[in-house]
Amino acid sequence: MKTKAAVAIAAGKPLEVMEVDLDGPRDGEVMVEIKATGICHTDEFTLSGADPEGIFPAILGHEGAGIVVDVGPGVTSRKKGDHVIPLYTPECRQCPSCLSRKTNLCTAIRATQGQGLMPDGTSRFSVNGEKLFHYMGCSTFSNFTVLPEIAVAKVNPDAPFDKICYIGCGVTTGVGAVINTAKVEPGATAIVFGLGGIGLNVIQGLRLIGADMIIGVDVNNDKKAWGERFGMTHFVNPNEVGGDIVQYLVNMTKRGADQIGGADYTFDCTGSVKVMRQAFESAHRGWGQSIIIGVAGAGQEIATRPFQLVTGRVWKGTAFGGARGRTDVPKIVDWYMAGKIEIDPMITHKLELEEINKGFDLMREGKSIRSVVVY
Ligand code: NAD
Ligand code: AHE
Ligand code: ZN
Numbered sequence: 001m002k003t004k005a006a007v008a009i010a011a012g013k014p015l016e017v018m019e020v021d022l023d024g025p026r027d028g029e030v031m032v033e034i035k036a037t038g039i040c041h042t043d044e045f046t047l048s049g050a051d052p053e054g055i056f057p058a059i060l061g062h063e064g065a066g067i068v069v070d071v072g073p074g075v076t077s078r079k080k081g082d083h084v085i086p087l088y089t090p091e092c093r094q095c096p097s098c099l100s101r102k103t104n105l106c107t108a109i110r111a112t113q114g115q116g117l118m119p120d121g122t123s124r125f126s127v128n129g130e131k132l133f134h135y136m137g138c139s140t141f142s143n144f145t146v147l148p149e150i151a152v153a154k155v156n157p158d159a160p161f162d163k164i165c166y167i168g169c170g171v172t173t174g175v176g177a178v179i180n181t182a183k184v185e186p187g188a189t190a191i192v193f194g195l196g197g198i199g200l201n202v203i204q205g206l207r208l209i210g211a212d213m214i215i216g217v218d219v220n221n222d223k224k225a226w227g228e229r230f231g232m233t234h235f236v237n238p239n240e241v242g243g244d245i246v247q248y249l250v251n252m253t254k255r256g257a258d259q260i261g262g263a264d265y266t267f268d269c270t271g272s273v274k275v276m277r278q279a280f281e282s283a284h285r286g287w288g289q290s291i292i293i294g295v296a297g298a299g300q301e302i303a304t305r306p307f308q309l310v311t312g313r314v315w316k317g318t319a320f321g322g323a324r325g326r327t328d329v330p331k332i333v334d335w336y337m338a339g340k341i342e343i344d345p346m347i348t349h350k351l352e353l354e355e356i357n358k359g360f361d362l363m364r365e366g367k368s369i370r371s372v373v374v375y
Contacts, residue, residue, distance in 0.1 A: 004375075005125070005142035006356045007132060010056050011049030014357045015141065020059070020132060023124040025072035025146050032084055032147060035161035037140035038063035038347075039359040039371045040169045040197065041271065042295055046135070047360070050297030055116045058133035059125055062088045064140030065165040068152070075149050083157040085168045085333070087325035088113075088136035090151035104180070104324045109148055113137040119148055140168070141356065143375045153329035156337055162350065162374050163343045166197075167332050169320070170370060171343060173293060174201020174269070175332065176321015178209055182265045182291050186210030189253050191263045192232070193279045194270035195223035196363075197346065197370045198293055200230050202267045204341055207231030215252065215263070217245070220366045229345065238278075249282040266290045273300045280304055286312040293318055347372050 003022045006015040025031045040063050046054045068082040078084065092098055092108035109119045116133025117123055124146040125132035125139065139145045155164060178184050188211045192202045195218040206214045207230060215234045216227035224235040234252065238245040250261035262284030268276045271294030280290040281304060290313065292302075302315075309315065323329065335341045349371040351359050359371035 001144070003142055003144040004353060005059050006061075006353055007127070008047055008056055008058050008060050011047065011054060015047070015060070017354050017356065018127065020125055020127045020142065022142070022144055022146065025070055025075075026118070026120060027072055027074050028149055029072040029118065029146050030068050030075055030078050030149050030152060031070040031144060032066045032086065032152065033069045033144050034064045034066040034140050034142065034375060036065055036165040036372055036374045037061045038166045038168065038170060038197075039356070039363060039373070041363060042169070044360055044363055045271065045295055045297070052298040053114050055133050057130070058116055058135050059139040059142045059145075060135045061141030062086070062136040062138040063165055063169040064138060065155070065161040065168060069144070071149075078149050078152055078154060082154050083159070084152040084154055085164065085329050086138040086140060086145070086147050087151045087153055087329065088138050088169070089320040089323070089325055090137065090148065091324045091326040092150045104322050105319060106150070108150060109137065118146065140165075141353070141373070143353070150326070153326050155330050155333040159333050159337055162372055163347065164333050164336065165372060166343050166347065166370055167329060167336065170197040171201050171341065172323045172329060172332055173318070173321040174198045175205035175208065175341060176323040176328070177202055177267060177291050177293055177318045178205030180322030181316060181318040182267075182289055184209045184211055184265050187212050188264040189213040190265040190267070191215040191217060191249055191253075191279065191282055192267045192269060193217045193275050194268065194294065195227045195232075196269065199267070199269035200226060200346060200369060202269060202293070203227055203232050204230040208341065213253065215249065217249070222366070226369065230342065246278050246281045253284070260285055262288050264288060268292050268294045270294045271296050273302050276302050277304050280313060280315055281308055283313045288312075289314045289316060291316050291318055346370050350374055
């Protein structure tokens with residue numbers, strides 16, 4: 001069949017909206033009509049050429065919601081008409097990682113997914129006979145896409161697609177980093193570096209869990225009001241502190257008789273390795289945990305003095321907020337429907353597919369929290 005898609009022809013080039021060919025679902029696969037998709041910074045990361053797994057021409061997008069319109073042979077867990085969210089972190093419940101109960105990083109299809117292919121090693125997308133690659137197993141910048149059934153979460157059919165698409169990455173990543181990865185406890189102190197589409201969801205996750213002091217750090221002063229809107233208690237612009245940002249934050253978080261500063265939990269939501277170090281070193285001596293959420297480009301490395309770890313700080317990372325997609329994503333949709341978490345105010349722009357490059361520009365300029373393309 002034919003479908004409309006925004007194609008990433010090459011790194012650093014604007015997406016091109018065109019009609020492409022899409023083959024039907026094969027064994028264990030479903031076809032989904034994508035109704036809405038968010039634009040995440042990771043799409044920009046890959047489009048920029050910084051992603052070592054970046055492969056072109058490809059159909060990007062990994063933050064979608066839609067309806068199952070066709071199922072391939074052998075599909076048992078999904079049916080036509082199901083409302084679903086595609087999962088770039090699938091949940092097969094059978095691989096050693098799923099069975100370990102220690103991680104959400106299902107390995108069932110990770111190898112082919114990273115090569116831009118379906119699990120059988122082929123692509124369902126082409127244009128004029130030329131293969132187009134899938135992206136993160138999702139390719140939500142296409143009106144119709146094909147996914148393995150283990151990579152779709154079935155969700156409440158009353159939930160609006162143009163909001164819950166954000167649960168396909170940003171919301172789950174931010175809230176999940178707090179709940180699943182850091183396991184923040186009520187009364188904790190936390191510092192969130194980068195108040196974009198991910199950082200604001202970390203902040204609302206911290207509010208949900210009952211953290212006391214929630215410090216937001218961003219180089220863009222417009223983000224102060226955004227952070228406060230979702231529960232941030234203090235804002236710091238590192239360019240305005242007139243000294244070392246780590247020392248400044250450590251002083252801000254001093255408490256107790258020994259007056260040792262540092263936060264119980266810190267989160268990098270920028271993708272800058274320099275900021276990752278600042279976040280780590282702002283964690284409390286003895287127990288502070290720092291969670292890396294941001295994704296950094298090929299060749300970039302993190303550094304710190306080993307002393308920082310010797311003295312009890314813990315450096316962790318998280319993908320998709322540690323969420324097990326088929327199990328956890330429907331619950332997060334229900335939390336949204338019950339008013340426990342907010343999404344609507346973070347969706348600052350709604351676009352048509354033809355305007356998708358404007359969505360990338362708004363993100364690069366720091367003018368959007370989330371742009372959502374509605375098909
Ligand atoms: P975004 O562009 O919406 O937000 C980034 C924010 O960081 C902006 O507000 C920007 O002003 C701020 N910032 C930039 N440099 C800074 C600095 N030096 N100090 C403080 N703040 C700074 O991006 P996003 O969609 O929120 O994504 C954030 C990062 O998370 C990206 O690297 C993205 O690829 C990554 N990400 C990771 C996962 C995961 O599963 N680990 C999931 C989604 C996104
Ligand atoms: N391809 C990149 C890695 C990018 C990355 O870490 N992606 C996150 C999700 S970001 C969503 O916006 C992720 O899920 N990582 C786990 C995984 O298996 O990819 C690179 O650096 O090679
Ligand atoms: Zn994302």
